[in-house]
Amino acid sequence: MNLKFDVIIIGGSYSGLSAAMSLARSLRKVLILDSGLPCNRFSPHSHNFITFDGEKPDVISSKAKEQVLKYETVTFEQDEALSGEKTKDGFAITTKKGHTYSAKKLLFATGVRDVLPNISGFAECWGKTIIHCPYCHGYEFKDAVTGIFANGQKAFHVATLVTNLTKSLVIVSSGEAEFTLEQRSILQKHSIDIIESKITSVEQTNGAIQSVVFEDGTKRSLSALYAALPFEQQTDIPKQLGCEFTEFGHISVDLFQKTTVPGIYACGDNSTMMRSVAYAVSAGNIAGGMINHEISIEMF
Ligand SMILES: Cc1cc2nc3c(=O)[nH]c(=O)nc-3n(C[C@H](O)[C@H](O)[C@H](O)COP(=O)(O)OP(=O)(O)OC[C@H]3O[C@@H](n4cnc5c(N)ncnc54)[C@H](O)[C@@H]3O)c2cc1C
Numbered sequence: 001m002n003l004k005f006d007v008i009i010i011g012g013s014y015s016g017l018s019a020a021m022s023l024a025r026s027l028r029k030v031l032i033l034d035s036g037l038p039c040n041r042f043s044p045h046s047h048n049f050i051t052f053d054g055e056k057p058d059v060i061s062s063k064a065k066e067q068v069l070k071y072e073t074v075t076f077e078q079d080e081a082l083s084g085e086k087t088k089d090g091f092a093i094t095t096k097k098g099h100t101y102s103a104k105k106l107l108f109a110t111g112v113r114d115v116l117p118n119i120s121g122f123a124e125c126w127g128k129t130i131i132h133c134p135y136c137h138g139y140e141f142k143d144a145v146t147g148i149f150a151n152g153q154k155a156f157h158v159a160t161l162v163t164n165l166t167k168s169l170v171i172v173s174s175g176e177a178e179f180t181l182e183q184r185s186i187l188q189k190h191s192i193d194i195i196e197s198k199i200t201s202v203e204q205t206n207g208a209i210q211s212v213v214f215e216d217g218t219k220r221s222l223s224a225l226y227a228a229l230p231f232e233q234q235t236d237i238p239k240q241l242g243c244e245f246t247e248f249g250h251i252s253v254d255l256f257q258k259t260t261v262p263g264i265y266a267c268g269d270n271s272t273m274m275r276s277v278a279y280a281v282s283a284g285n286i287a288g289g290m291i292n293h294e295i296s297i298e299m300f
Contacts, residue, residue, distance in 0.1 A: 004029075004102050004103065005029045005030060005031045005075075005101065005102070005103040005104075006023070006028040006029045006030065006103060006104055006105065006295055007023055007028055007029075007030050007031070007103050007104065007105045007106070007107055007291055007295075008030075008031045008033065008081075008091070008093050008101055008102075008103040008105075008106055008107070009030060009031070009032045009033070009107045009109055010033050010081045010093065010106070010107070010108050010109065010110055010235065010237070011032075011033075011034060011108065011109035011110040011111060011234075011268070011270075012032040012033070012034030012065065012076060012109075013034070013038040013061055013109065013111060013268070013280070014038070014060070014061060014064065014268065014277050014280040014281050014284065015109040015111075015267040015268025015269070015280035015281065015283055015284035015287075016032055016034065016107070016109030016267075016268070016284060017032070017061065017064040017065055017068050017284070018064070018267075018280070018281040018282075018283075018284030018285050018288065019107055019109060019265075019267060019284035019285065019287045019288035019291070020032055020068045020071075020074055020284075020288065021064075021067065021068050021071070021285075021288065022284075022285055022287075022288025022289045022292060023073075023074075023288045023291060023292055024068060024071030024073055024074045025071065026292045026296075027073055028073060028291075028292055028295065029073050029075075030073060030074045030075070031075045031077065031101055031103065032068075032074065032075070032076045032077070033077050033079050033080070033081050033093065033095060033101075034076065034077070034078060034079075035078075035079070035080040035096075036078060037234075038057065038058075038061065038111060039111050039112060039113065039114060039269060039275075040057045040127065040277075041057060041058070041127075042126050042127030042128070043057055043127035043128065043136075043137070044056065044127075044128065045057075045140075046060060046136070046277060047135075047136050047137060047139065047140070048135050048136055048276060048277075048278065049276070049277040049278050049281075050278070052277075060277065077095075077097075077099075079095040079096055079097045079099065080095060080096040081093045081094075081095055081235060081237060082094055082095060082096055082237075083237060083240065084106065084237040084240055084241050085240075085241075086241065087102060089104065090102060090103050090104040090105065090106075090263065091103055091104075091105070091106045091241070091263065091264070093106070093237070104263070104295060104298075105263050105264070105265065105291050105294065105295065106241075106263065106264045106265070107257075107264075107265045107266070107267065107287055107288075107291060108235070108237070108238050108251060108259075108264070108265070108266040108267075108270055108271075109266070109267050109268045109270070109280075109284060109287075110233070110234045110235050110266075110268075110270050111234055111268055111269045111270055112231040112232065112233060112234060112269045112270055113231060113232045113233075113234050114126075114132070114229045114230075114231050115229055115230045115231060115232060116229065117199075117229075119199055119200065119201060119202060120200075120201040120202065121201050121202030121203060121204045121209075122202050124202075124204050124206075124207050125202055125204050125207050125208070125209045125225070126227075128207035128208065129141075129204070129207060129208055129209040129223065129224050129225065130149075130202070130209060130224075130225045130226075130227050131224060131225070131226055131227070132226070132227060132228070132229065132275070133275065133276070134158070134161045134162050134165060134226070135276065136276065137224075138161075138162060138165045139165065141165065141166065141223060141224035142165045142166060143165075143166050143167075143168070144166055144168070144223035144224050145166075145168045145221060145222055145223050145224075146162065146165075146166050146168060146169050146170075146222065146223065146224045146225070146226065147169075147170050147171070147172050147212065147220065147222045147224070147225040147226070148162070148169065148170070148171045148172065148225070148226045149172045149174065149199070149225050149226065149227040149228070150171070150172075150173070150226070150227070150228040151171075151173040151174065151175060151177065151178050152173075152177075152178035152179060154228045155171045155173060155179075155228070156179060156183050156186075156187070158226050158228065159171060159187060159190070159192055162226065163190055163192075167190075167191070169190070169191075169192045170192065170193045170194075170195060170220060170222075171187070171192060171193070171194045171195070172195045172199060172212065172220075172225075173194055173195065173196050174196070174197075174198045174199055175196060175198065176196060177194045177196055179194070195214065195220065197214035197215055197216045197218065198214065198215045199212045199213065199214060199215075200213050200214060200215050201213045202225075203219070209222055209223065209224065209225055210222075212225065231249065232249075233249065233251070233270060234270070238251050238259065238264070238266065238270075241261055241264060242260075242261050243259040243260055243261050243264060243266070244259070244260040248273060250270065250271050250272060250273065251266040251270050251271040252271070253265070253266050253267075253271045255286075256286060256287075256290040257271070257283055257286050257287035257290060258290065259271075263294075265287045265290065265291055266287070267280070267283035267284045267286070267287040268280040268283055268284060271283070
């Protein structure tokens, strides 16, 4: 199959669907390819997205998909994009199911993959009681005994935000603590201890953390743990096509979500450190509008 679209959107979650709606409302022929693995699928509830606060993550994306698919120029395929190439008049994408699709423009809305540490019990709690963001889940753990699994500036930054939600905080630096003298004295002022011992396991029941166990055999009871985890891009295709990346590993984009390769755009988690549903929807909306603008100028 080699169908010609105006735009292929790789990633059909919040940012991809948002972009698709902008494009569909200008009658652009859009193909959305989605492998169905949004990063927040581990969380029972999503917060801080107005109109859907506290809703299940897939309820939000299903509603978005239902609205987007009402537009006659949108096609949605449950499939994974495996490779991409530049063609004479655009791009071709080949998928896991063996299809090749072509389009004038490409939009990557592929999100990122969080790299979980190899600690027993950690994955079970991820997105439930081991959380990444105070704005998404912090309110639900206000006044709770809370840990911060991070070191140095990252840990200090989270501590700054979270002290307003709970006074019962401990930093688990899992290795030699890397704080300036000034940071140490501020942490001390807020009675925030630093534990340098490495976590060997997480004790939990059905994703509810109870305690973290350290390599020296001690343990600390916790009701929540913030974790600043490394991430990976979900696809190498932007790299294959020559897109540049930031020093943090995000796809480099300008204010209009354009990558460094003409005709290729990116939006959502893959190109920002501002990870939220609201931000992904906003970036998708901008990307969709700007791609339509570019096509409109070229065709006029
Ligand atoms: C555990 C957790 C909980 C969170 N909770 C909240 C919250 O409460 N509130 C909030 O605002 N934000 C929350 N976030 C952040 C929010 O989920 C993300 O910012 C948002 O999902 C980003 O949307 P996105 O469309 O960029 O990427 P994603 O939602 O991650 O979607 C990317 C999509 O691209 C698809 N894809 C990737 N590669 C390919 C490929 N090669 N071919 C086809 N499809 C592909 C994936 O399958 C996926 O469907 C949370 C994040 C995590 C990790």
